[in-house]
Amino acid sequence: MWERSHSLERECIVDNPTIKEIAKHAGVSKSTVSRIISGKGYSSPEARDKVLGLIEELHYKPNAVARAMVSQRTHNIGVLLFRRDHPIASHPFYGKIVDAVLLEAARLNYSIFVTTDHDMSYRSADFMMEKRVDGLILISRLQQNVIDHITSFGVPFVMVNGSTDVDGVIHIVNEDEEGGRMVAEHLTQTGHERIFIIAGPQSHRSHHLRLKGFMTYMRHVGIQDSESTIQAAATSSFGDGYEIMSRQWDAFRKGGHTALFATNDMLAMGAMKFLLEQAVRIPEQVSVAGFDDVDFASMFSPSLTTIRVDAAEMGTQSVRLLDQLIRQETNVLPPGQLKPRLIVRQSTACSAKDQSFND
Amino acid sequence: MWERSHSLERECIVDNPTIKEIAKHAGVSKSTVSRIISGKGYSSPEARDKVLGLIEELHYKPNAVARAMVSQRTHNIGVLLFRRDHPIASHPFYGKIVDAVLLEAARLNYSIFVTTDHDMSYRSADFMMEKRVDGLILISRLQQNVIDHITSFGVPFVMVNGSTDVDGVIHIVNEDEEGGRMVAEHLTQTGHERIFIIAGPQSHRSHHLRLKGFMTYMRHVGIQDSESTIQAAATSSFGDGYEIMSRQWDAFRKGGHTALFATNDMLAMGAMKFLLEQAVRIPEQVSVAGFDDVDFASMFSPSLTTIRVDAAEMGTQSVRLLDQLIRQETNVLPPGQLKPRLIVRQSTACSAKDQSFND
DNA sequence: CTGAAAGCGCTTACAG
């Protein structure tokens, strides 16, 4: 009794004041303070002035933990990034999604827990449940078992660019097949027919559809599958792009390929780096196209022709939809797929039919 | 009474069971369940078996919010990234710090709130306080007033690569001045004397010290300041690097510069892209060196010689130190500055004295 | 317009 709150000054430094302290100093009850703060329910102007003044003076900050306790709502959202390898937030593509999530969440008054799961275990998902997040945003590689596990929580969630579509689950994705088609259209229209393709992990929806859209268009315009070379990449990393191109360099030349398409930018740029090191002129000798439009794509030299995937929009939509789910809005309509856009840059040009790699 | 908990199966789907439910089903008191879960205090093997079995069966997940309420500890840490411009998590350098923070936090059983503050206001910091985070990690541009404001909270915090050192505040930084010296040493030892310098915002500690270390070394080996050209950049972005180099291109050539040093990688690569577009051969005609060793630096073509700043270590250390502060360990010693390391790549080579830009 | 009481889901002394 003696140690506690005998001086206003001390108190506001030593510890955050509570609603109880405010009430005592204002000479009203906790209920009244609570009503004034929340703005609902009645309160007299005098009480209001006094309480608001005290709040200012004591730097009162409502305890969100206590609020969450009674309202059964934390206003926290968990973002789970499922990746096998290291980079999480700093991933060139997923990082942009996370950025947009952060922005939109702040606008809607949510805080964001960011976590990752390297080994695709349930650990971090379970952890988020213990923290009682209001909802979950799941990004990237999502196997069915993880989804089942999370579904069993009964907490709202949305998926962003997951490996696979799942019935009844909101899944925010790009029109990847259409994007693949657009690349094929661009390359064939600029005269390329023999195209070398580096295809990222086909177990992932987006890489699969990008390749599919590409090949379908090629056949559509009468170019045989046999004129293309498809090389599978185990990951979708820069390093793999470089590696594959260095191993396939001979085959690339002998095959008379005039263009390269990779199912994402990092693979494309990895391959491009190898080509540049062999003094291949891009786009004069070889045109290169990627997919995603990561920041890096426009910075590379030569800058990379690619399909822009609106990562920011994906992040923004995921938060908005999740918010509707959390607030139990009735008519939450599943989002349309995002429209991809072709961005032509320095790395592609018309095929010079007479080109040759013989120096 | 009828609606509630008349079926185990239903319950675990409908809602997370509480300690109370577990207790009822096990025929013991809440206290006993709590003791069994926490592992402290005594409990009979029979009670333990029953309770543990129920926990498994009902998928009981302790409510971290309630725990936080009583323990006055959330086991949550807030990461505040102060930036004027958009990219936050996906920033090539700061994103790596965040990644490491995420990893180390998981190891130490903390969850991470990631937020940002564009306008350098107090808003997100205040918000984190309402969430009652155990501690704060502050990254990048930190003005004194923000630090004062946060200090007034009385919550532990550490700074990472902030704009300025502050007495009594743990600040994790790289030995930037030494790094600047290393670049100067490398460039002079490879025969460069007339060096063009793009200097990032001098209001920020790291850019300032990098330049200082560089210039000091130059003078030390007898190269006059007048032989170098220092160009100030308003931001530390790729775009600014490109812009500056394009505006200064004439001056660059006329000045007989054989090398370029920028106080971070993004500026360096921006400038490099412009040079490459002018068909300047790097490193044959111009050597280029940056600072940070962002992922992109090794991917660029030509890959960039730079100073590696151990961003991961910065992130890891920040969490470890903050954890010590939170746990009120007595002998928390301020961290030593991180050692920079020169990484020589394709963008630098010995100066060819006879070089010329006259095509 | 206001206050006393109950309760959100836990933990922590304190009795037994």
Added chain:
DNA sequence: CTGAAAGCGCTTACAG
């Protein structure tokens, strides 16, 4: 070894 009670900081009916 176990249970009843108090309490963490709020909000929300319910009386007055």
